[in-house]
Amino acid sequence: MAKPEPSVEGRGIGEVLQLLQAEFTDVTISKIRFLEAEGLVAPARTASGYRKFSAADVERLRYVLTAQRDQYLPLKIIKEHLAAMDRGLRPSAGGPPVAPSSLPEPPGLPVAEDFGAYGTRLELTRDELRAAADIPAELLDQVENHGLVVARGNHYDGDALLVAKLAGEFARYGIEPRHLRPFRTAADREAGLIEQVTGPRRTEQTEELAALAVRLHAALVRSRLPR
Amino acid sequence: MAKPEPSVEGRGIGEVLQLLQAEFTDVTISKIRFLEAEGLVAPARTASGYRKFSAADVERLRYVLTAQRDQYLPLKIIKEHLAAMDRGLRPSAGGPPVAPSSLPEPPGLPVAEDFGAYGTRLELTRDELRAAADIPAELLDQVENHGLVVARGNHYDGDALLVAKLAGEFARYGIEPRHLRPFRTAADREAGLIEQVTGPRRTEQTEELAALAVRLHAALVRSRLPR
DNA sequence: GCCGGACCTCAACCGCTGGTAGAGGGTTGA
């Protein structure tokens, strides 16, 4: 027999940590356990009690961390959103299912929702993208001209939204899309390197290497900053 | 004359309370004073020290309370929004001017073995570095030859350790230090860009931009991976 | 069969946020 006990599949908590640390520098093992204790994820367990995180569990954690970091939502609220999504209320195009207490007053909240919401499953038109990223059309033009985002078909996904938003942030520091070209070049090269190793299909290995790449990049940038 | 002493116009704090309590049941006098202490409003004062709130002040309070209630934003962020609006960045249709989503600094610093969250306070000898990263001497040589880590004085810091470890991970996929050179180049360029904007001293801004850079990089790499 | 590293639980502790409470005292206007 190949696998005598396939029993519980998934990643261990340490692996999950590696994966997430690429994007969220302040995640720790204890934080992940804490989030479970608070009922935000519910990984499976092996017979001996080890946590086993499925890809969906990891996605869920990513969602939580994104909502915390980019929308400052308290865990209680994030939990409600997740619960709503579990009940089938997938966010069509509008972020988590609308704050329950939405009164007429709130000074229009941007669609916000970083790329978290269940992966890259977003499909935005160009206009929606611009509105959601909350950047001027001109900036989006430049972003696109420099190849920082690309449409697939004629839709844009969550990564595109995130990139657009970040470009907006950079712009506030006077850094324009053209200054960001090197980022694109580097990303292309790295993606190429990864693909060369793991082949043209996106597997777990792909994700793992991507996480490593992002972490390496982060460490290098930090080490080169002024002291 | 109509008004002999217009001096300081506006409502007293009690009046303001009445006004706001209609909409926000949990506002109190002490909360309003607290918000002033935190720098979110700055009502005028009479000669004897009484607060006098203009209509604009009340509007401002209303904004604060709304953002708190409907978007769960922390005061620090609301304050930033207000400051941005004061500087004229009135976001035409977009609510608060783009959540800056700056990375919240970890308050205390657990030198978490991995990633010394700029607990760069480590000082390792070359040998300690090799041992801690758990990589063969040969690999460390290559890592160093390709400029991925550099000693300061004759010590290595936490970033160096992390880089060394990651190089070890990559090696397990058959990716050698020389393949990682582009990472170094990219990091150099980005650090340069950042330094150009924020100057040669490491400030909050430096950290913020670095965080943005890392996030942008992560998003771009992801977006370029096979689907 | 034993060692080190990864993982487990549970309880205690912690820093920060967003206030509240109250003592002690001045101001205003009828």
Add this chain to the structure above:
DNA sequence: TCAACCCTCTACCAGCGGTTGAGGTCCGGC
């Protein structure tokens, strides 16, 4: 002159979002 209103300041507090550490188990490799 008195009540209602307002002031400052210090002390305290609860809840949130974790961290730390003690004490123990699990698992792969030699």
